Amino acid sequence: MNTTSCEVKPSATERCGCYTISDLAKEFEVTPRALRLYEESGLLEPQRDGQKRIYSERDRVRLRLIIRGKRIGCSLAEVKELFDMYDSSPGESGQIKRLLEKLDERRQALELQRSELALSLADIEQIEQRALETLRELENKGH
C-alpha cells in the first residue's frame, strides 16, 4: 500500500509534485527524448537530483502548455516566445496585449488553413465525382 500517494507511482525518495522523466513522458504520451529536447529548447527547466531530472508541478503545467501550443500549430520556438513573454512580466498589460496579438496571428493562420482545407476537400470531391463517373461508364460498357 502507498503511504506517500505522490502520483500514481511513488518515487519513494521524494514527495508530491515530483516526476521523473518517464513519469511525464508516459502521462503525456511523449518520449523522454522529446522532454530533453524541450529542455534544450528552453521550454522546461527541471531541477536535478545529481544528474537526474526532477520535474515539478510547474514543469508539468508547462509541458501541458507546450503540447497545447503544438496542437494549435506553434513551433517550439513560438511556444518559447510565448513563455518568455509571459515570464518576463506576468502581469503587465503590454505583454498581455502582445500575447493577444500572437494569438490573433495564430488564429489567422489557422483560419487560412481551414479555408485551404475546405478547398482541398472540395478538390477531392471533384476528383472523386469524376472517378465515379468513369467507373459508371466502364460498368455500363462492360454490361
Added chain:
Amino acid sequence: MNTTSCEVKPSATERCGCYTISDLAKEFEVTPRALRLYEESGLLEPQRDGQKRIYSERDRVRLRLIIRGKRIGCSLAEVKELFDMYDSSPGESGQIKRLLEKLDERRQALELQRSELALSLADIEQIEQRALETLRELENKGH
C-alpha cells in the same frame, strides 16, 4: 507583334504547347529547382532539346495536378502513386477503385485535421479569454 502566339512569350524556336522550365515556373509560381525535383521524383517527364527541358501541354496539366495534390496535403510520393495508378490502367475499374480508396484516405486525414483545427481554435479562444480577463483585472486595479 507576335506571329506565333504560343503562350505569353513565343519561344521562337517551337510552336504551341511548348514551355521552358522558367515558363512553367513563372506561371505556377514555383522555382525551376522544384520542377527538376518533380522530374527526379518521377512526376514529370519533359522532352529534351539537347539538354534543355521542353515541357508539353501534358506536362503542364500534370504540374497543375501536382500542385493540387500538394494542396490537398499529398506528399510527392503520394502524388506519384496516384499518377502511376492512373497511368497503368487509365480505364480499369480496379485501379479507379483504388484511386477512390486513396481519396477516401486523404479525406479522412483532412477531416481529422479539420477537427483538430477546430480544437486548436477553441484552445486559442480559451487562452484569449483568460488573457482578456487578466487584462481587465489589471485595468481595474490600475484604475
Added chain:
DNA sequence: CGCTTTCTTGACGTTAACGTAAGCGTAAGT
C-alpha cells in the same frame, strides 16, 4: 568575338522535431 542570359548537372546545405544508438553510471530487487 565577347557579353549576357538561360539552361544544364551535380552536390552539399537547410529546417523541425525528434529517433536511435553508444557507452556509461546508478539504483532497486533477488
Added chain:
DNA sequence: ACTTACGCTTACGTTAACGTCAAGAAAGCG
C-alpha cells in the same frame, strides 16, 4: 553479487521539399 531498469550525455541519422551554390554549355546580340 548479479541482473534489470532507468537515467545521463553526446552525437549522428531521418524525412520532405526544396535552397543554394559551383562550374560549365549553348544561344542570342551588338
